[in-house]
Structure formats: C-alpha cells, structure tokens
Amino acid sequence: MAKITPFLWFNDQAEEAMYFYTSLFKNSRIGNISRYGAGGPGPQGSVMSVSFQLDGQDVMALNGGPEFAFTEAFSFLVACDTQAEVDELWAKLTEDGQEVQCGWLKDKYGLSWQIVPKGLTELLSGPDAEKSRRAMHAMLQMKKIDLAAIRAAYEGG
Numbered sequence: 001m002a003k004i005t006p007f008l009w010f011n012d013q014a015e016e017a018m019y020f021y022t023s024l025f026k027n028s029r030i031g032n033i034s035r036y037g038a039g040g041p042g043p044q045g046s047v048m049s050v051s052f053q054l055d056g057q058d059v060m061a062l063n064g065g066p067e068f069a070f071t072e073a074f075s076f077l078v079a080c081d082t083q084a085e086v087d088e089l090w091a092k093l094t095e096d097g098q099e100v101q102c103g104w105l106k107d108k109y110g111l112s113w114q115i116v117p118k119g120l121t122e123l124l125s126g127p128d129a130e131k132s133r134r135a136m137h138a139m140l141q142m143k144k145i146d147l148a149a150i151r152a153a154y155e156g157g
Contacts, residue, residue, distance in 0.1 A: 005058040009068045014061035015047045025055040075112035090144045099143040117147040123154045
C-alpha cells in the first residue's frame with residue numbers, strides 16, 4: 001500500500017519552515033534537501049524541495065514560487081496529551097502567526113494547524129446531548145482550547 005505524504009508548497013521558505021517545524025515536535029528529523037540545477041525554474045543552487053518527518057509523519061515541501069498560498073482547506077491536526085503541550089505549541093506556532101478559533105491557528109508561513117487536547121472529542125460528542133452542547137458552546141468562545149474549562153462546562157460548571 002502506498003504511504004500518504006503531505007506535500008506543502010512554499011514561495012521560498014521550505015527549508016526555514018522545515019527547521020522550524022522539526023524543532024517543535026519530538027521524533028522529528030530532517031531528510032533530504034534538493035537544490036535547483038542550471039536551467040531550473042529557481043535560481044541555481046537555491047533550495048527546490050525538502051523532506052522531513054514531524055513526530056514520525058513524512059512531509060515534503062517545495063519552494064515553488066508565489067503562485068499558490070496556503071488556505072484553511074488544509075491543516076495539520078495535532079492531538080496533544082496535556083494542556084501544557086497545547087499551550088507550548090500554541091505559543092510557538094502563533095508567534096508571528098495568527099490565532100483563529102476553536103483550536104485553529106495560522107503559523108508565520110500561513111499554514112493552518114489545529115492544536116487540540118486529547119479528550120476533546122469525547123466531551124463534544126458524549127452520550128448526554130445537553131452536556132455536549134454546553135461543552136461545544138464553551139469551545140466556540142475560545143481561540144486556544146482550554147480542556148479544563150470545556151470539561152467544567154460539560155459538567156455544568
């Protein structure tokens with residue numbers, strides 16, 4: 001079976017983004033860096049593409065020029081084990097980026113991320129519809145997800 005690898009199109013920041021992203025996640029590593037040769041669409045010797053792993057997930061990126069930009073139609077979802085992990089990733093990814101809503105953000109390259117704590121889905125889709133409604137209402141008021149606050153809303157607090 002073929003392995004699915006996200007392939008990201010950057011203007012000219014693929015290498016910089018690779019180093020930034022791999023610094024954020026454990027079990028990440030730098031792969032290959034390919035450069036444009038003579039006659040290529042990019043300047044000779046400049047970075048054409050990079051490959052790397054984020055927490056074991058293969059990713060490739062291309063310096064393809066300004067023709068395409070990231071949209072919210074694609075995002076990386078990061079399921080965090082703790083609120084401290086949510087807080088740390090949120091702070092690093094929103095630096096020079098943009099907070100959006102409900103755990104979504106755009107990093108400094110314009111790439112969208114969803115930074116969510118494990119356990120959120122269970123609160124939003126629990127067996128008690130009224131509790132889940134309260135949890136959803138609490139989440140909709142947030143940018144960065146605060147699981148304790150959502151849990152308190154779920155429990156009626």
